[in-house]
Amino acid sequence: MDAALLHTVADGVATVVISHPAKRNAMTAAMWRALPEVLDALAADPAVRVLVLTGAGPTFCAGADISSLTGDEEPQALAVAAEEALAAFPKPTLAAIRGFCVGGGSQLAAACDLRFAEEGASFGVTPARLGIVYPASSTRRLAALVGPAVAKYLLFSAELIDAEHALRAGFLNELLPAGQLDKRVADFARVLTTRSQLTQAAAKEFADGRTDRDAYWARQAAASGDTAEGVAAFLERRTPSFGWTASPAGAPASEPGRTTGRRGD
Template sequence: MEPQLLYSVTDSVATVVIRHPEKRNAMTAAMWRSLPPLLERLAGDPAVRALVLTGEGGTFCAGADISTLRGSPEEAQRLAVAAEEALAAFPKPTLAAVRGHCVGGGSQLAAACDLRFAEEGALFGVTPAKLGIVYPASSTRRLVSLVGPATAKYLLFSGELIDAERALRTGLADEVLPEGELGKRVAEFTRILVSRSQLTQAAAKEFANGRTDRDAHWAARARESGDTAEGVAAFLERRQPRFDWSVPRGCP
């Protein structure tokens, strides 16, 4: 089967699947290159309110396809960073659903998602020290923001894998589910996400990612959107709110 990224949209949730089963869903150069334009299309689709990234079968992603590093490791890293940054900049909530190995470039992608839910038995690792690769500064900062300096150094210095429970304790995972329960929990949680205000989510994501100079911008969007009025009215009327604001194409 040709290595590729598959995607579908169901009930306002886009699911992107990393598919390269012969190499534990390792990312080829073509796969890295295809991710940013795919994310751009999904970000501009008003039917999409959240995104799930996962791997086909029992593995999330075993990293970059090492054979692609022989020719130009610098180019391979550039493509990986571009894909990671495109995922981090996706303007709607993103969730990595992790089974099995989430290693190297796989951890880069998972860390770039807003949330990470893992199945028991999942293994996480950041492995450039095993290959003599300098981990990108942007990826290192993102890892540090998730797990703190000490755990980031442990992962980067050693290249050792950690289990899902340790990932949960250190902040690399947000929830750990029993075997067979991950899909159900992801579906349940994304139903919650798509029912909430995209306005709130988009502003919160921007602020949480360090863009703290746009209070006035988001206050204006809130006044224009009607989401606040709808949320208050729904609360008082004891009904589910119907939020209409959606992330505009090209946001922010």
């Protein structure tokens, strides 16, 4: 199968699949370039409430496919642009990881809000094997996620760590037994689709360190009516029907619909 980014939308959950089986789902230059476009389209789709990023088959992503890069392209710039687009996605993102999550794969996983993995997965940040200076933004994101000491351990050594180590280090949110990752991710994503998008969008910005939007989110909360709806639903023992919906700019959008799509290389 050719290298491709596949994506579908079902029941509020967008799933983006990194598919390059011949190279353990290594990202080609075309795939790095395509990812921001795919994410922009999904962010603008009001049917999307949650995004799941995963790999085809038994591997998440083994990094960048160096053989696909030409002399006039800067592989690091392509990877950073894709990483930043993923980090900026305005709705919750979850990496579902099995097998190798190495190099650019770890870069993409770290840019997601949450990371669930299956036992047997391996993680590594490997630029020291090639004499590459890891991007400043990627280094800071990794250090914020696992702490400076663990980030230095990974970057200095370029050694792979197992899933249990990644969980202890804080890289992973959950570690699942073999065969249970897909169900757990599906169940958790379904839960996220029922929660307040207003709460999620504000919490994402606050947790990611943004400090210039406090007043904006206070105004959104006051105008949305979601708090009153949430309290009423709790007292009436029913599922809340929250009205605020997210758009790429963080402002309310229209009510959800549904789309599907595919992006190749």
